[in-house]
Amino acid sequence: MFVYADNAATTRVSDAVVAAMLPYFTEHYGNPSSTYPLGQEASAALIRAREAIAACLGCLPSELTFTSGGSEADNQILRSAAAWGKAHGRTHLIASAIEHHAVLNTLEDLKAEGFSVTLLSVGPEGVVSPADLKAALTPQTALVSVMLANNETGALQPIQQLAELAHGAGALFHTDAVQAVGHVPISLKNSPVDFLSASAHKFHGPKGNGFLFAKRGFELQSLIFGGAQERGKRAGTENVPGIVGMAAALQEACDHMTENTKRMEEARDALQEKLGVLPGTRVHAGTLLRLPGHLNMAFEGVSAEALLPVLGMAGICVSSGSACASGSPDPSHVLLAMGCSPDEAKSSLRFSLGDDITPEQVEYVAETVKREVERLRNLHQRR
Numbered sequence: 001m002f003v004y005a006d007n008a009a010t011t012r013v014s015d016a017v018v019a020a021m022l023p024y025f026t027e028h029y030g031n032p033s034s035t036y037p038l039g040q041e042a043s044a045a046l047i048r049a050r051e052a053i054a055a056c057l058g059c060l061p062s063e064l065t066f067t068s069g070g071s072e073a074d075n076q077i078l079r080s081a082a083a084w085g086k087a088h089g090r091t092h093l094i095a096s097a098i099e100h101h102a103v104l105n106t107l108e109d110l111k112a113e114g115f116s117v118t119l120l121s122v123g124p125e126g127v128v129s130p131a132d133l134k135a136a137l138t139p140q141t142a143l144v145s146v147m148l149a150n151n152e153t154g155a156l157q158p159i160q161q162l163a164e165l166a167h168g169a170g171a172l173f174h175t176d177a178v179q180a181v182g183h184v185p186i187s188l189k190n191s192p193v194d195f196l197s198a199s200a201h202k203f204h205g206p207k208g209n210g211f212l213f214a215k216r217g218f219e220l221q222s223l224i225f226g227g228a229q230e231r232g233k234r235a236g237t238e239n240v241p242g243i244v245g246m247a248a249a250l251q252e253a254c255d256h257m258t259e260n261t262k263r264m265e266e267a268r269d270a271l272q273e274k275l276g277v278l279p280g281t282r283v284h285a286g287t288l289l290r291l292p293g294h295l296n297m298a299f300e301g302v303s304a305e306a307l308l309p310v311l312g313m314a315g316i317c318v319s320s321g322s323a324c325a326s327g328s329p330d331p332s333h334v335l336l337a338m339g340c341s342p343d344e345a346k347s348s349l350r351f352s353l354g355d356d357i358t359p360e361q362v363e364y365v366a367e368t369v370k371r372e373v374e375r376l377r378n379l380h381q382r383r
């Protein structure tokens with residue numbers, strides 16, 4: 001059996017999305033900046049895509065900028081907000097310690113440019129505490145950046161409350177919503193969120209496509225200079241098929257969110273229960289609100305490094321945390337921030353189920369993981 005349970009790393013592009021994209025490679029292949037009809041067809045497709053995404057999120061089409069993905073969106077927002085801060089005498093930035101490296105490493109770079117950075121830790125359930133943010137805010141704070149849902153644990157963050165606190169101190173608020181968009185309801189209408197980042201390949205769209213939301217009135221900075229595409233904020237000929245696919249994928253995800261959530265939650269809860277039968281297991285971030293498909297679990301005495309290839313051979317795709325962290329022997333910065341020991345972090349697996357998961361697949365994953373964990377534990381004991 002083959003089970004893809006690593007949807008937090010990337011997702012399969014849905015068949016309907018591929019079908020929506022294809023004509024924009026071969027038929028409507030014009031450059032959207034060209035004025036003849038072939039170009040204007042492409043330009044019209046971009047307008048429709050922007051409108052569809054805006055409708056899904058409850059924002060204005062003009063508040064969206066297309067990017068090459070979540071990382072670029074995070075980079076552009078952080079740099080733009082930092083520039084705004086500098087112009088207003090604010091050179092302090094706050095983020096959570098569990099952010100994606102697209103945020104953390106951009107902040108590292110901004111430090112070298114003279115900004116000071118505070119990283120907020122999280123409680124044992126992987127959630128940022130509003131009280132901690134309140135204590136960290138200063139009159140110099142330019143931006144607070146806290147993700148909507150964590151990619152390793154799925155833990156949802158109280159961004160509404162955090163954004164209001166940031167505003168109370170005169171700071172801007174960004175949320176990296178890459179794991180959340182298309183998976184949980186999001187409405188930017190009347191929301192205190194100033195900036196949001198998203199990535200198509202996390203919701204069954206194509207890789208290398210994303211977008212950022214920046215509230216009306218805010219002047220973004222460019223990362224890429226050149227032509228006047230994206231209102232002069234992101235130069236380069238638009239990835240028309242990719243953008244069409246991203247909009248189709250988000251539309252599909254939003255249209256089916258209720259039933260997808262139910263199916264994924266039921267499967268995830270069943271998997272958690274079946275694996276919980278093993279002694280020496282612990283669920284990370286299991287008691288508060290989580291993304292529907294996420295399960296992050298520690299298996300005492302077994303390293304993920306040993307378990308992953310065995311599961312891979314059995315046709316099961318899971319991971320030990322973020323795609324960027326796997327391959328490096330370092331324990332997850334997210335689990336460490338939650339208070340896990342390095343050993344426990346290294347013995348943890350992340351399952352992120354897809355919306356096509358079946359009960360048979362759940363059963364297969366549970367039985368295989370249990371068998372292999374027990375086998376590896378016995379091996380260690382005999383040594």
Ligand SMILES: *Cc1c(COP(=O)(O)O)cnc(C)c1O
Nearest residue numbers: 069070071100102151178179199
């Ligand atoms: C995947 C991911 C990103 C990066 O998005 P890309 O499109 O792969 O660059 C950023 N933040 C989070 C939370 C992610 O899960």
